[in-house]
Amino acid sequence: MYDYCIIGGGIVGLAVAMALQExxxxxxxxxxxKEPELARHQTGHNSGVIHAGIYYAPGSLKAKLCREGADATKRFCTENRIPFETCGKLLVATDHAEMQRMEALEDRARQNDIDYARLSTAQLRTDEPNIAGLGALLVHSTGIVDYAIVCRAMARAIETGSGEIRRGTAVTAIHEHEKGVRIESASGPVEARRLIACAGLQSDRIALMAGVKISHRIVPFRGEYYALPASKAKVTQRLIYPIPDPDLPFLGIHLTRTIDGGMTVGPNAVLGFxxxxxxxxxxxIADVASMTTFPGFWKMARRNWRSAISEFANSASRARYLAECRKYCPSLTIDDLQTPQAGIRAQAVMDDGSLVHDFLFKQTERMLHVxxxxxPAATSAIPIGRMIVDRLLEGEATKAPAAPEHARA
Structure with a gap:
């Protein structure tokens, strides 16, 4: 019998294993x-940004974890000789409404103790000649990395220690009993004293498989983006983000440098099928059925139909997509939008239709489901792993009751 079984080989599951060994x-x-390789889904399809935490409410857990995570990620990369770059990020305001929102964001940056500078129109033109805007916030500590490489280094550390990683092993059933948890898998049963599920896009299904009562479902959102040609790879020396609209759940289309020397533009955010x-x-079919038979999905759709139509229109029309990009990078042309790609975000939606923007756990006596x-879970993964282990050990110390409970940290 293992002490701990972790379901999910993304960056959060690996960070939990590292925290347990620590x-x-x-x-x-x-x-x-379940995949033949680690980090095949959200971790391996994200933007590769090491975020600074400017967006989050001052004093919030997300702000704290992001700051700690950025430092921990850079330290881990340095220790393991993983290439990363602290290139900085510009949040660019392109109209007067965005300038007002930028002032609120600047106040948030001060309260979160984030190293930043405010740039005027002239300073922005000098700093980034290819970027247009009325002003910008320069966040110095934002960086870029390849999180799949980070995961491979984490896996080596885990397997060098007391950990075993079974790739290509899909979980088919979960049974909690008085001595532990029995996990049925494609390669045979596994017994463990405790189970931690970090299953990302499949997290609701794993919880239901374990008999845990949940009041949410995972709804996939596609983030579609384009690679820019080599001639535009140096169109900017920093990451370029719009000023976020607080009424929308996603950050908007942005220019992102990649650690391999490339440049991408996007993503939008459209419902995935x-x-x-x-x-x-x-x-x-199974994913569409899961969404459309969940009442919370339709409540969410009614609240967000205007933004959904706009995002679908951008997805269908490269010209519309380009127009969003040209607001702050007017030199881009339709031919620059090359090699379309996508990532998929696991968005938890509650049965009342609300989007979950915080941590959501379900815990029983011997299981913890993330x-x-x-x-940005990738940026914050190392402190998230430690937080999950703290929560797990606190539950063991207090002999948590078997009845499932959920908590938002």
Missing amino acids: RMPGTSIVILE SREGYAKGSFA CNAPS
């Missing part, structure tokens, strides 16, 4: 990942 050296751990289908037009780990 807190309890020698503890036996097995990680079950397949949780793990990255090609445009992907459709999975039902929602909000963006």
Whole structure:
């Protein structure tokens, strides 16, 4: 019997395993990942940004974890000789309404103790000649990295210690009993004293498989983006983001440098019809059925139909997509939008139609299910792993009751 079984080989599951080894050296751990390789979904399809935490409410857990996570990620990369770059990020205001929102964001940056500078129109033109705007906030500590490489280094550390990683091992059933948890998998049963599920896009299904009562479902949102040609790879030296609209759940289309020397533009955010289908037009009957039979989905759709139509229109028309980009980078042309790609975000939606933007856990006596780990989970993964282990050990110390409970940290 293992001490701990972790379901999910993304960056959060790996960070939990590292935190367990850090807190309890020698503890036996097995990680079950259904894919043949680690980080195949959200971790391997994100923007690769090491965020500074400017967006989050001062004093909030997300702000704290993001700051700690950025430092921890850079330190881990340095220790493991993983290339990263602290290139900085510009949040650009292109009209007077965005200038007003930028002032509120500046106040948030001060309260979150984030190193930033405010740039005037002239300063922005000098700093980034290809970027247009009325002003901008320069966040110095934002960086870029390849999180799949980070995950491979985490896996090596785990397997060098007391951990075992079983790739290509899909979980088919979960049974909690008085001595532990029995996990049925494609490669045979696994017994563990405790189970931690970090299943991302499949987290609600894993919770239901374990008999946990949940009042949410995962709704996939596709983030579609384009690679820019090599001639535009140096169109900016920093990351360029719009000023976020607080009425919208996503950050908007932005220019992102990649650690391999490339440049991408995007993403938009459109409803996905397949949780793990990255090609445009992907459709999975089980995923669509899960959404459309969940009342919370329709309540969410009624509240957000205007933004949904706009995002679908941008997805259908490269010209519309380009218009969003040209607001702050007018030199881009339609031919610059090359090699379309996509990532998929696991958005937890409650049965009242509200989007979950915070951590969502379900815990029983011997299981902890991470039902929602909000963006930027990759940046914050190392402290998130430690927080989950703290929560797990606190539950063990107080002998948590078997009845499932959920908590938002």
